[in-house]
Amino acid sequence: MEKPLIRFRDKRLQLIWEKVSTAERLTFDDGHTLFQTNDFYALGKMARYVQMVKNGDAVYFSLNQKIEPTNICVLTCKFCNFGVTKYHPRAYELTIDAILKMLNEQVREVHITGALHPEWSFEHYVHIIRAIREHFPRIGIKAFTAVEIWYFHKKFNLSIEEVLKRLQEAGVQALPGGGAEVFSERIHNELFPQKLGAKEWLSIHRTAHLQGLPSNATILYGHIETIEERVNHLLQIRSLQDETGGFLSFIPLAFQPGTTKIKPYAYPTSALDDLKMIAVSRLLLDNVPHIKAYWVMSTEEVASAALNYGADDLEGTVGGERIAHDAGARTPTKLSINRILSLIRDAGKIPVERDIMYNPIAIHSPNVIGKIPYLNSVPFFTKFTSSSFKLLPLIPKQMGILAEKKQLLAGLFPLIEYLRLKSMLLPLPYCLSSRDQVKSVLLFSNEGWKQLEGKKIGVTDATVTSVMLLKVLLRVKYNVNAHIERLPPMMSSYTHYDAVLLIGDQALKHKKDALGYFELIFDLAHEWYEWKRLPFVFALWAIQASATEEEKSALLNTLNESIDYGERNFAKLCGYHAKQLKISEIECIEYLEGFNFRMGQRELASIQEFERCISELITIEH
Numbered sequence: 001m002e003k004p005l006i007r008f009r010d011k012r013l014q015l016i017w018e019k020v021s022t023a024e025r026l027t028f029d030d031g032h033t034l035f036q037t038n039d040f041y042a043l044g045k046m047a048r049y050v051q052m053v054k055n056g057d058a059v060y061f062s063l064n065q066k067i068e069p070t071n072i073c074v075l076t077c078k079f080c081n082f083g084v085t086k087y088h089p090r091a092y093e094l095t096i097d098a099i100l101k102m103l104n105e106q107v108r109e110v111h112i113t114g115a116l117h118p119e120w121s122f123e124h125y126v127h128i129i130r131a132i133r134e135h136f137p138r139i140g141i142k143a144f145t146a147v148e149i150w151y152f153h154k155k156f157n158l159s160i161e162e163v164l165k166r167l168q169e170a171g172v173q174a175l176p177g178g179g180a181e182v183f184s185e186r187i188h189n190e191l192f193p194q195k196l197g198a199k200e201w202l203s204i205h206r207t208a209h210l211q212g213l214p215s216n217a218t219i220l221y222g223h224i225e226t227i228e229e230r231v232n233h234l235l236q237i238r239s240l241q242d243e244t245g246g247f248l249s250f251i252p253l254a255f256q257p258g259t260t261k262i263k264p265y266a267y268p269t270s271a272l273d274d275l276k277m278i279a280v281s282r283l284l285l286d287n288v289p290h291i292k293a294y295w296v297m298s299t300e301e302v303a304s305a306a307l308n309y310g311a312d313d314l315e316g317t318v319g320g321e322r323i324a325h326d327a328g329a330r331t332p333t334k335l336s337i338n339r340i341l342s343l344i345r346d347a348g349k350i351p352v353e354r355d356i357m358y359n360p361i362a363i364h365s366p367n368v369i370g371k372i373p374y375l376n377s378v379p380f381f382t383k384f385t386s387s388s389f390k391l392l393p394l395i396p397k398q399m400g401i402l403a404e405k406k407q408l409l410a411g412l413f414p415l416i417e418y419l420r421l422k423s424m425l426l427p428l429p430y431c432l433s434s435r436d437q438v439k440s441v442l443l444f445s446n447e448g449w450k451q452l453e454g455k456k457i458g459v460t461d462a463t464v465t466s467v468m469l470l471k472v473l474l475r476v477k478y479n480v481n482a483h484i485e486r487l488p489p490m491m492s493s494y495t496h497y498d499a500v501l502l503i504g505d506q507a508l509k510h511k512k513d514a515l516g517y518f519e520l521i522f523d524l525a526h527e528w529y530e531w532k533r534l535p536f537v538f539a540l541w542a543i544q545a546s547a548t549e550e551e552k553s554a555l556l557n558t559l560n561e562s563i564d565y566g567e568r569n570f571a572k573l574c575g576y577h578a579k580q581l582k583i584s585e586i587e588c589i590e591y592l593e594g595f596n597f598r599m600g601q602r603e604l605a606s607i608q609e610f611e612r613c614i615s616e617l618i619t620i621e622h
C-alpha cells in the first residue's frame with residue numbers, strides 16, 4: 001500500500017511516522033508520545049496505514065456466543081461488578097444443559113469465561129467443554145482466561161501444562177485474553193491483590209502457545225492506570241509475541257465504572273480515549289495480527305469509528321454478555337448480524353465472518369479481490385487503488401475455497417486452486433512464476449532427496465500448490481515415497497520431523513537459521529527448473545467467468561498500472577517489507593527480481609508440464 005500524505009500538527013509524530021512507514025519498531029518513548037498527542041487525526045491515519053498493510057479492507061467478526069457459567073466467585077476484585085458470593089441474590093450457576101441450550105448450529109465460536117467457583121471440580125469444567133464439543137463439533141471453543149487457568153492449577157494441584165492439555169483434549173482451541181487487566185505491580189496490589197499478576201498471566205499464555213494453543217490478549221484501561229503503565233503493558237505483550245507468535249488478537253477493554261469499588265461515580269472512558277487506545281495498540285503491537293474493537297464496552301458507534309483507527313475486528317454478535325453489563329455497560333447484550341454488517345459497511349470496510357482462527361467463512365461484500373499477503377505479491381498491490389474493488393488478504397489455500405463459494409471476484413490464485421476451479425475462472429495474463437530459485441518455497445531437511453524414503457515430512461497448512469510440487473518432486477523426479485503430514489497451526493519445535501516444507505515470508509525468514517535444526521535447504525522451484533528447464537508458476541491471476549465485461553476491463557486496467565509501477569520500483573517496495581522480514585534491502589530486491597509477473601509461453605508450457613506430472617503422480621500412487 002502506498003504511504004498516505006499526513007500533515008502533522010504535532011511535529012513529534014513526524015519522526016514516529018518515519019519509523020512506522022519503514023517498519024521500524026516503536027519504542028517506549030514513542031508509545032508515550034502517541035498517548036500524549038492531541039494530533040488525533042494524524043495518529044488515526046498512521047494506525048489506519050498499518051491496519052491496511054496488514055489486513056487490507058477486511059474487518060472480521062464472528063457469530064459468537066458468550067457464556068459465563070457462573071458468577072459465584074472466591075475473589076472480590078475491586079473493579080468487578082460480576083463476581084458475587086454463593087448467597088448473593090444475583091448468584092447463578094448454569095447447568096451443562098442450560099449452556100447447551102444457549103448454542104445452535106449457526107454459532108461459530110463460543111467464548112467461555114466466568115467466576116472462580118468455590119465448589120466446582122476441574123472435571124466439571126472439562127465436562128462443559130466436552131459436552132459442547134460433542135453436541136456442536138463445528139463450534140470453535142475459546143475458553144477460560146489465565147485467571148481461571150491459574151485457579152485450576154492452584155486449587156486442583158495440577159501443573160499449568162496439565163490443565164491446558166486436558167482442556168485442549170476436551171476441545172478448547174484458543175484462550176481468551178481476559179484477566180490481563182494492566183501489567184503493573186502498583187495496580188495489582190491496589191485492585192486485585194489475590195488474583196494472578198503480570199508474571200503469571202504471561203507465563204500461562206507462553207505455556208499455551210508452546211503447547212500449540214493460540215490465545216488473545218487484553219488491557220483494561222480507563223481507571224487508575226497511567227500512560228506509562230499502558231505503554232509498558234503493550235510492550236510486554238509485544239515481547240511475548242516475538243517469542244511465541246501465539247497471540248491472535250489484542251483487545252483493549254474500556255473500564256465500566258458501574259458500582260465497583262474504584263471510581264464509583266466516575267464517567268466511562270471518552271470516545272477519544274477509546275480510539276486513541278486502539279490506534280496506539282495498532283502502532284505499538286507491530287507483531288500482533290488483529291486489533292479488536294470490543295463494541296460491548298466501547299459502544300457500537302465508537303467501535304465502528306475504530307475500524308478506521310487501526311481495528312480490523314468487531315468482535316461478533318456476542319449473544320448475552322453479562323460481565324460488562326453487570327458493571328454498567330449500556331450497550332445491547334447482543335447484536336444481530338445485520339447490525340454488525342452495517343457497522344462495518346458504515347466504516348467503508350469488507351465484513352468478513354471468521355472462525356476462531358481468523359479463517360474467513362463468508363465475505364459480505366461484492367467485488368472483493370483476494371490478496372496473498374506475501375512479499376512476492378507486493379508488486380501487484382502497491383498501486384492497486386480502485387474504487388471498484390476491495391482487497392482481502394488471504395493465505396493461498398483460502399483463495400480457492402472462497403472463489404468456489406463465489407465470494408471472491410478475482411485474485412492471484414495458487415496454481416492448484418486455479419486448475420481445480422478452471423471451469424469457473426477466467427485466467428488473466430499475470431502470474432507469479434520463478435525464473436529458477438524462488439527462495440521462499442523451501443524444504444528444510446536433514447536428509448538428501450533420495451534418503452527421504454519412508455521419512456516424515458511436515459508441510460505448511462497454508463498451501464496446496466507447493467505441497468503438490470513437493471510430492472511430484474519426491475515421487476516422479478526422485479522415486480521416493482515419504483510420509484507427508486500437515487504441520488499443526490503453531491509449532492515451537494520441528495525436531496520430530498525429518499524435513500519441513502515452509503512457504504512465503506515464513507520460509508524467507510527462516511532461510512538463514514534453517515529453523516535452528518536442519519542442515520540442508522532445498523529450493524523447490526530450483527529443483528523443478530533443473531529438471532524441466534522451465535520456470536515454475538506458483539500462482540496466476542484469474543477472475544470469475546461470470547464477471548461482467550466492465551469488471552474485467554476495470555481489473556485489467558488496475559492490474560496493468562499497478563504491476564507496471566511495481567516492476568519498476570522494487571527498491572521503493574523493499575524498504576518497508578525488508579525490515580519487517582529482517583532481511584536486507586538488497587536481498588529483498590534480488591528476491592523480487594527472481595520472479596516473472598507476466599504470463600508468457602514458457603509459463604503456459606510449465607503449467608501443462610506440471611499437470612502432466614500430477615497425472616503421472618496419481619498413476620504411481622494408485
Ligand code: SF4
Nearest residue numbers: 073075077080083115
Ligand atoms: S474479576 Fe473475576 S476473579 Fe475477580 S471477582 Fe470478578 S469474577 Fe472473580
